[in-house]
Amino acid sequence: MRKVRFNDVRAAYLEQKAEIDAAMEDVLSRGDFINGRAVGEFEANFAKYCGAAYCVGTSNGTSALHLALVAAGVLPGDEVITTAMTFIATSEAVAHAGAKVVFADIDPGTLNLDARRLERALSPRTRAVIFVHLHGNPTGIREVADFAHAHKLILIEDCAQAHGARLAHIGKPVHVGNFGAAGAFSFFPGKNIGAFGDAGALITNDAEIARRARMLANHGRKEKYTHEVEGYNYRLDTLQAAVLSVKLKNLESQVARRNAVATRYEEKLRECGLGFQGHEPSTTHARHLFVIQTEQREELQAHLKANGVETGIHYPIPLHLQPAYQMLGYKKGELPIAERIADTGLSLPMYPQLPLEDVDYVADVVCSYF
Numbered sequence: 001m002r003k004v005r006f007n008d009v010r011a012a013y014l015e016q017k018a019e020i021d022a023a024m025e026d027v028l029s030r031g032d033f034i035n036g037r038a039v040g041e042f043e044a045n046f047a048k049y050c051g052a053a054y055c056v057g058t059s060n061g062t063s064a065l066h067l068a069l070v071a072a073g074v075l076p077g078d079e080v081i082t083t084a085m086t087f088i089a090t091s092e093a094v095a096h097a098g099a100k101v102v103f104a105d106i107d108p109g110t111l112n113l114d115a116r117r118l119e120r121a122l123s124p125r126t127r128a129v130i131f132v133h134l135h136g137n138p139t140g141i142r143e144v145a146d147f148a149h150a151h152k153l154i155l156i157e158d159c160a161q162a163h164g165a166r167l168a169h170i171g172k173p174v175h176v177g178n179f180g181a182a183g184a185f186s187f188f189p190g191k192n193i194g195a196f197g198d199a200g201a202l203i204t205n206d207a208e209i210a211r212r213a214r215m216l217a218n219h220g221r222k223e224k225y226t227h228e229v230e231g232y233n234y235r236l237d238t239l240q241a242a243v244l245s246v247k248l249k250n251l252e253s254q255v256a257r258r259n260a261v262a263t264r265y266e267e268k269l270r271e272c273g274l275g276f277q278g279h280e281p282s283t284t285h286a287r288h289l290f291v292i293q294t295e296q297r298e299e300l301q302a303h304l305k306a307n308g309v310e311t312g313i314h315y316p317i318p319l320h321l322q323p324a325y326q327m328l329g330y331k332k333g334e335l336p337i338a339e340r341i342a343d344t345g346l347s348l349p350m351y352p353q354l355p356l357e358d359v360d361y362v363a364d365v366v367c368s369y370f
């Protein structure tokens with residue numbers, strides 16, 4: 001029986017092994033493990049790739065989100081609106097900033113925050129919105145940016161799943177992370193660019209946000225022994241930065257391969273009447289995950305497993321119903337779309353090196369169930 005893995009983080013390494021090994025050896029022989037040369041190089045490379053003025057490397061995506069919120073001016077006691085259909089890091093970052101998370105429902109097609117549903121989450125304390133480009137889908141960010149602008153709210157983008165995603169904006173493609181005050185990225189090994197451990201970054205076009213984020217990430221330092229404020233140890237490791245610069249060179253081709261996989265799934269699965277995430281055709285979807293929706297999720301997942309296919313669920317419990325957020329007092333039924341996606345979403349194998357014959361096999365196994 002064929003075995004199809006959900007993701008294979010070694011495949012990307014093996015494609016660039018010689019160059020990655022050399023970059024790591026370079027760091028090892030220099031010994032500049034903290035704030036070394038490769039960190040500044042990666043920050044410059046990533047800012048350029050994203051078309052942003054500044055990039056600050058961080059220890060992971062959660063710390064990048066936290067820094068983005070604080071550096072952009074979110075204060076204790078503020079409210080921050082975001083989606084309940086995301087990884088908990090999004091809302092953890094809000095709590096780390098001393099603010100309160102308020103969940104709004106998503107668009108049933110794009111699975112992203114729906115600008116038309118944000119109004120009812122507003123209060124006099126609302127300070128910011130975090131837009132999550134779920135599964136790599138940038139659709140909807142422009143409308144949420146317009147909403148944030150109209151209500152004088154800070155917009156932070158959670159781009160942890162969206163490296164490579166772009167939208168046409170005033171006639172030219174704009175990379176995600178450039179629509180608000182700052183964009184936060186994760187380089188967790190399974191993401192579209194994966195480090196060999198934890199790593200992250202934020203991008204911004206605001207010099208003051210960049211300066212504050214950089215200072216806060218390095219113990220609030222102005223100089224070695226002068227601390228302007230109390231900060232954090234949120235620095236990006238030099239070794240990870242060296243790996244990331246090499247991996248960044250392949251990002252474009254890997255996003256194209258992810259899109260080839262997704263397009264093949266869509267062609268095959270449309271024939272058997274399955275629903276999946278929609279996106280504006282004029283955008284570049286980064287295709288971190290490929291998620292289908294079915295009322296028989298558990299049965300289909302078992303059927304796929306019996307046929308050698310690994311799957312995932314992103315995410316089985318929407319954040320507003322997590323035990324960690326019981327104190328916020330949300331009830332089942334309050335965010336019906338996020339709840340329905342939590343009950344019906346099933347993530348199929350997706351990574352750039354996934355052979356198209358495997359995609360066909362997975363689609364055939366799915367369709368044979370229905």
Ligand SMILES: *Cc1c(COP(=O)(O)O)cnc(C)c1O
Binds near residue numbers: 090161
């Ligand atoms: C992975 C992820 C994060 C957190 O990134 P870490 O690097 O694991 O801290 C944040 N938001 C979303 C949507 C993610 O998928």
